[in-house]
Amino acid sequence: MRDESPIFPIADIVENYGGDPTYRGGWSPMACPFHGDRNASASIHHGAQRFCxxxxxxxSEDAIGLVMWQEGCDYKAAVEICESITTADNAPATKKAGGMSSMFD
Ligand SMILES: [Zn+2]
Structure with a gap:
């Protein structure tokens, strides 16, 4: 059995588009980076690696589907974009302080 669909960490992709993923069990609410969301209209699921x-x-889309949706590109191009995002050394040394998370506590 071959699974030719690589799994990319959805949080990395969402962060690349300016999102600030929250980490909770199941679907975690977060502001959508794609439509200038001021609420938490989006959800991210780290277990299922999906964003909606x-x-x-x-x-909901996985990392590849999200890139395809956002970029309007095909599957192969989306995989390449995901690879470039997740292999780039773009891990921020310090997370932004504050942000949305405090709103939900
Ligand atoms: Zn949105």
Whole structure:
């Protein structure tokens, strides 16, 4: 059995587009980086590696599907974009302080 669909960490992809993923069990609410969200209209699921915005997306997507949706590119190009995002040494040394998370506590 071959699984030719690579799994990329959805949080890395969402962060690349300016998102600030929250980390909770199951679907974690977060502001959508794709439509200038000021609320937490989107959800990210780190276990399933899926992202869904309830405003601008019709269904949840994995990392590749999200890139395809956002870039309007095909699957192969999306994989390459995901690879470039997740292999780039773009891990921030310090997380932004504050941000959305405090709103939910
Ligand atoms: Zn959205």
């Amino acid at each position: 915005c309830h405003v601008c997306m019709e269904r």
